[in-house]
Amino acid sequence: MVSIAAATGFFWETLWDHPDNRELRDARKTPNVLLPGDRVTVPLLRSRREEGETGRVHRFRRRGVPIKLAVVVRLKDGTPLKRRAYRLRIGDVEYSGHSDDSGKIERYVSPLARFGELVVWLRISGLPPTMQRMLVIGDVDPVETARGMCTRLSALAYDAGPEEGPYGESFREALRSYQRDHGIAVTGVVDDATITSMRQTFGV
16 A cells, blocks of 8 residues: 555555545555455545745655565574664665664665565574575565465465465465464464464564
8 A cells, every 4th residue: 555655646544544445444454465456546636735935945755755664584483683783775775784682674665665685694603694585575465365374474484385375285384383383273274363363473
């Protein structure tokens, strides 16, 4: 929703809260996850006038731009990579800093960003000096879908296999491992308890 709003000149809240998008809100629960085929009503823009003295430079900043990108870096066993130096490149912009005590990295980026590259310095004996990941931004399906659950499992270091969906054994084993690690009944099925837990763990 954020990228649609940026491309059409709106705040994302205006589109998300629009009465004609109520059905979409009820179906998706979050503005951060849409599916191909979802219908978003975009109303006409209203003009706004601002007065300013001629012969001078006036700056206007659009509220809501940029947006926050949050990434949590962990080892495969779930241990957060605390206070690790990182370099994040998105387009021509490069950011650097350290993850916080939960392994989280937060940066404000363009709402139209689609790809990024993250490098984290590990400083752990027996592991490579750095961890490198390509980031695909704004491309995660709803958690209730097979692709959405597969993406989240893989992002959390559970090997769900390539494009196997709910019928592949790699997917089912990854799902069972996630359920076991999070105190959920181990079924290998995407049930309500697993969906709720994944929303809390993954954040969306």
